[in-house]
Amino acid sequence: MLMPDGVAAISRLDDLETPRLLLDADRLERNCARMRERCRALGVALRPHLKTAKSLDVARVAIGGEPLGITVSTLKEAEHFARNGHRDILCAAGVVPAKFAHAARIQRETGCDLVLVTDARDIAEAAAAFAMDNTISLSFLIEIDCGEHRSGQLPDAPAVLDIARVIDASPHLRLRGVMAHAGHSYGADEPSAVVAIAAAERDAAVGAAARIRAAGLPCEIVSIGSTPTVLFADHLEGVTEVRAGIYMVWDLAQLSRKVCREDEIAVSVLSSVIGHTRHARTLILDAGALALSKDIGANRLLPGSGYGYLCDARTLARLGRLAVNGVHQEHGTVSVDGKRGDLAHCLED
Amino acid sequence: MLMPDGVAAISRLDDLETPRLLLDADRLERNCARMRERCRALGVALRPHLKTAKSLDVARVAIGGEPLGITVSTLKEAEHFARNGHRDILCAAGVVPAKFAHAARIQRETGCDLVLVTDARDIAEAAAAFAMDNTISLSFLIEIDCGEHRSGQLPDAPAVLDIARVIDASPHLRLRGVMAHAGHSYGADEPSAVVAIAAAERDAAVGAAARIRAAGLPCEIVSIGSTPTVLFADHLEGVTEVRAGIYMVWDLAQLSRKVCREDEIAVSVLSSVIGHTRHARTLILDAGALALSKDIGANRLLPGSGYGYLCDARTLARLGRLAVNGVHQEHGTVSVDGKRGDLAHCLED
Numbered sequence: 132m133l134m135p136d137g138v139a140a141i142s143r144l145d146d147l148e149t150p151r152l153l154l155d156a157d158r159l160e161r162n163c164a165r166m167r168e169r170c171r172a173l174g175v176a177l178r179p180h181l182k183t184a185k186s187l188d189v190a191r192v193a194i195g196g197e198p199l200g201i202t203v204s205t206l207k208e209a210e211h212f213a214r215n216g217h218r219d220i221l222c223a224a225g226v227v228p229a230k231f232a233h234a235a236r237i238q239r240e241t242g243c244d245l246v247l248v249t250d251a252r253d254i255a256e257a258a259a260a261f262a263m264d265n266t267i268s269l270s271f272l273i274e275i276d277c278g279e280h281r282s283g284q285l286p287d288a289p290a291v292l293d294i295a296r297v298i299d300a301s302p303h304l305r306l307r308g309v310m311a312h313a314g315h316s317y318g319a320d321e322p323s324a325v326v327a328i329a330a331a332e333r334d335a336a337v338g339a340a341a342r343i344r345a346a347g348l349p350c351e352i353v354s355i356g357s358t359p360t361v362l363f364a365d366h367l368e369g370v371t372e373v374r375a376g377i378y379m380v381w382d383l384a385q386l387s388r389k390v391c392r393e394d395e396i397a398v399s400v401l402s403s404v405i406g407h408t409r410h411a412r413t414l415i416l417d418a419g420a421l422a423l424s425k426d427i428g429a430n431r432l433l434p435g436s437g438y439g440y441l442c443d444a445r446t447l448a449r450l451g452r453l454a455v456n457g458v459h460q461e462h463g464t465v466s467v468d469g470k471r472g473d474l475a476h477c478l479e480d
Numbered sequence: 481m482l483m484p485d486g487v488a489a490i491s492r493l494d495d496l497e498t499p500r501l502l503l504d505a506d507r508l509e510r511n512c513a514r515m516r517e518r519c520r521a522l523g524v525a526l527r528p529h530l531k532t533a534k535s536l537d538v539a540r541v542a543i544g545g546e547p548l549g550i551t552v553s554t555l556k557e558a559e560h561f562a563r564n565g566h567r568d569i570l571c572a573a574g575v576v577p578a579k580f581a582h583a584a585r586i587q588r589e590t591g592c593d594l595v596l597v598t599d600a601r602d603i604a605e606a607a608a609a610f611a612m613d614n615t616i617s618l619s620f621l622i623e624i625d626c627g628e629h630r631s632g633q634l635p636d637a638p639a640v641l642d643i644a645r646v647i648d649a650s651p652h653l654r655l656r657g658v659m660a661h662a663g664h665s666y667g668a669d670e671p672s673a674v675v676a677i678a679a680a681e682r683d684a685a686v687g688a689a690a691r692i693r694a695a696g697l698p699c700e701i702v703s704i705g706s707t708p709t710v711l712f713a714d715h716l717e718g719v720t721e722v723r724a725g726i727y728m729v730w731d732l733a734q735l736s737r738k739v740c741r742e743d744e745i746a747v748s749v750l751s752s753v754i755g756h757t758r759h760a761r762t763l764i765l766d767a768g769a770l771a772l773s774k775d776i777g778a779n780r781l782l783p784g785s786g787y788g789y790l791c792d793a794r795t796l797a798r799l800g801r802l803a804v805n806g807v808h809q810e811h812g813t814v815s816v817d818g819k820r821g822d823l824a825h826c827l828e829d
Contacts, residue, residue: 148555148579182809204810206497224766224810225754230497250755280760281813288759314808405574406599410637411629417573425774459663460531461553461573464630 144444149403150422154189155447158397159379163193166361166378173367178202178221178354180376187215193379200244202356202374206233213243221246221354223310223374225274225282228257235267246307246352250274250283252290255297255304262303270305271298272352273343277311277335278328286311286339292346299348308352309343311336312374316359320388320432329360337369359390383429383436394447401444402463416455416463423458441465493793498752499771503538504796507746508728512542515710515727522716527551527570527703529725536564542728549593551705551723555582562592570595570703572659572723574623574631577606584616595656595701599623599632601639604646604653611652619654620647621701622692626660626684627677635660635688641695648697657701658692660685661723665708669737669781678709686718708739732778732785743796750793751812765804765812772807790814 163179170177179193182204190201190212200219203209209222210233226234226247238245249255249271262269273294276283284290291309298306313332319325332355343350355367356374367373380398381391400422406415423438430436437454457464512528519526528542531553539550539561549568552558558571559582575583575596587594598604598620611618622643625632633639640658647655662681668674681704692699704716705723716722729747730740749771755764769787778785786803806813 146578148582149576225764227498227752227754227766229495229752233497250757276757276759280757280762281808281811282755282757282764285759403576403578405576406631408599408625408629408631410625410634413629415574415631417576420775426769459630462630 144401147401149401150416150418151401152422153399153401154380155397155399156192158395159189159192162379162381162395162397163195166358166375167195167197169362170373173361173364173370173373175367175370176200176372178356178372178374179379180204180223180356180374181212182208183376184379185211187212189379190217200372202376206230206237209234209243209245210237210241213237213241213245217243219244221248221272221310221374223248223312225249225251226254226258228254228261231258231261231269232265234269235262235265239267244270246270246272248272248274248310249294250276250290252294252297255294259297259301259304262301266303268303268305270307272308272310272354273298273306273339275309275311275335275339277313277332277355279313279315281312281314283311284339286335287342291339291342292348295343295346295348295350306343306349308350308354308371309336309339310352310354310356310374311339313355313357313360316357316363317384317388317428319359322363322389325359325363325388325390326365329364332357332360333364333367333370340369358385359388362390383433383439384426387429387432387436393449399442399447400439405462412467414453414465414467416465417461418455418463419461420458421460423455423463425458438463493750496750498750499765499767500750501771502748502750503729504746504748505541507744508538508541511728511730511744511746512544515707515724516544516546518711519722522710522713522719522722524716524719525549525721527705527721527723528728529553529572529705529723530561531557532725533728534560536561538728539566549721551725555579555586558583558592558594559586559590562586562590562594566592568593570597570621570659570723572597572661574598574600575603575607577603577610580607580610580618581614583618584611584614588616593619595619595621597621597623597659598643599625599639601643601646604643608646608650608653611650615652617652617654619656621657621659621703622647622655622688624658624660624684624688626662626681626704628662628664630661630663632660633688635684636691640688640691641697644692644695644697644699655692655698657699657703657720658685658688659701659703659705659723660688662704662706662709665706665712666733666737666777668708671712671738674708674712674737674739675714678713681706681709682713682716682719689718707734708737711739732782732788733775736778736781736785742798745796748791748796749788754811761816763802763814763816765814766810767804767812768810769807770809772804772812774807787812 180202274283298304316328340350340353358375358378381396402416402418441450441453455463529551623632647653665677689699689702707724707727710722730745751765751767772787790799790802804812
């Protein structure tokens with residue numbers, strides 16, 4: 132189904148130039164179907180987050196033929212998806228005035244319903260002035276801090292209503308609702324902790340929405356999200372939509388918290404062994420910091436996972452306990468600890 | 481001089497959409513001129529490494545009108561520079577047989593003199609077979625391990641001569657010489673240690689070249705490199721060329737080892753403050769893990785440098801002791817420690 136760039140079949144794996152990202156289309160389909168099913172059961176709309184995949188093909192699978200809006204993190208991503216047919220896009224990172232013109236251009240040129248986010252009254256005031264000067268319309272969610280303390284107003288802060296009133300008072304702005312993001316769910320490794328964080332995320336968003344409505348202001352969207360909280364929430368009453376993205380492909384960090392299984396991870400990096408440095412007992416791969424990233428977040432709960440596990444290119448089965456232990460820009464280093472099982476897999480190919 | 485993408489003058493800084501990489505053209509020019517001067521003084525050719533900049537504009541500045549070859553890390557980079565006029569390109573990471581066809585295509589379609597690298601006899605044998613089957617020519621350096629123990633053969637290993645003989649025996653392969661890379665110089669923080677590593681890098685490359693020549697085989701290129709070793713070497717007798725790249729723009733990791741000065745760093749990331757989360761005493765930036773990377777290598781010697789220092793966008797002067805302390809994909813978090821000087825700079829704009 133996903134056959135970009137001339138990749139016709141897995142039988143050609145040996146011919147692919149490396150390093151190269153491999154996406155397992157079957158796993159992707161299953162992961163996406165499962166999340167849509169979960170959201171149906173919860174009675175909320177799914178607004179898939181495309182900041183990870185950044186791909187039209189993946190967006191199509193995530194949406195699965197349903198009339199779903201999408202989430203992105205930047206206006207560049209928003210523009211890409213808007214120019215390719217997406218009509219309902221939430222750009223879920225706080226906007227600043229220097230980006231208003233770009234947002235307006237995306238809406239004007241694509242007809243997309245683009246929803247922006249802020250947690251600041253001065254941004255709302257600047258948006259009202261910009262929209263009036265340029266006779267355009269901008270839509271906003273107000274960001275609520277549900278405990279991560281990254282951004283957002285606390286749900287009971289007076290500023291929530293201040294910002295809501297500034298937006299609602301402008302004939303050029305539309306107050307669409309609120310959003311919360313429990314990013315701290317990624318730091319929890321106990322299901323019970325995630326359940327509690329999911330409840331706090333829901334209560335913060337629903338509570339702020341209730342305050343806005345009680346003040347006579349509109350609040351049609353109540354948006355929460357993070358893959359773990361959506362999966363672990365006991366209910367999502369009052370929430371209208373969830374934003375989640377990593378569930379599409381999963382990763383070792385989610386595996387480390389048992390939010391996914393190893394055989395659900397849909398993305399891997401095909402790499403070549405470009406050196407067997409026997410005197411240093413290392414294998415050298417052509418996948419380094421740029422191919423694998425320097426993200427080692429999984430190691431807290433999965434010590435030794437390094438920059439990624441080594442897997443068989445065809446079966447994706449783990450190669451002993453081998454992992455990429457070090458990265459340079461284009462080189463990955465694998466320490467071979469001398470155990471016969473590991474050596475047999477890797478120093479003989 | 482460098483005016484890509486409509487950036488006409490620094491007076492438009494406020495209009496630039498963020499996050500955005502800023503390259504200080506004057507600093508780049510000075511850094512490049514200084515390295516060319518250093519290499520002239522050492523009596524070696526400079527082969528600038530373009531894996532960091534990946535830019536034709538930067539390559540032009542690095543070369544400075546001299547007839548210099550360049551270094552790259554991947555065949556993608558090699559192809560980009562070859563298709564844009566570069567004629568002497570060393571691809572300084574071990575090649576594998578699945579990449580021979582790409583290397584051959586680059587040479588055939590651009591006329592570029594592309595030099596590949598290996599440290600393995602079986603790669604040399606595969607190259608000989610491929611080149612014979614396809615009636616093309618491939619050029620090689622043999623990689624020598626000078627103490628980093630990442631890749632390469634030890635300079636006195638029998639394999640060095642084995643590989644040299646396999647290459648020299650093929651009418652389709654050209655043995656061009658040897659290369660060593662003292663990547664472990666980046667781990668040294670004492671000038672005296674770097675001087676010693678530079679000597680080891682030089683001696684390994686020159687020693688291996690002497691063995692190859694003593695066996696009656698050609699070895700025209702003796703290539704070493706890493707910015708610190710080139711700058712700290714007491715002499716480079718017997719070396720023909722040096723590969724270095726980070727000197728063009730510098731970074732906090734090099735600053736932490738005092739290899740450069742703060743006012744020589746030519747690259748920064750222009751970012752917007754998208755949130756003032758006063759209840760958590762944090763500033764939120766729109767430069768996160770993708771804009772800044774997750775590289776925190778500078779923190780070993782510069783504790784508190786985080787993912788980068790906060791600087792004034794116009795003067796590049798540091799803003800107190802503020803740094804990006806945490807990153808999410810598109811968000812950077814700055815902890816404000818309550819000191820008045822720091823707050824004054826950043827919570828009032």
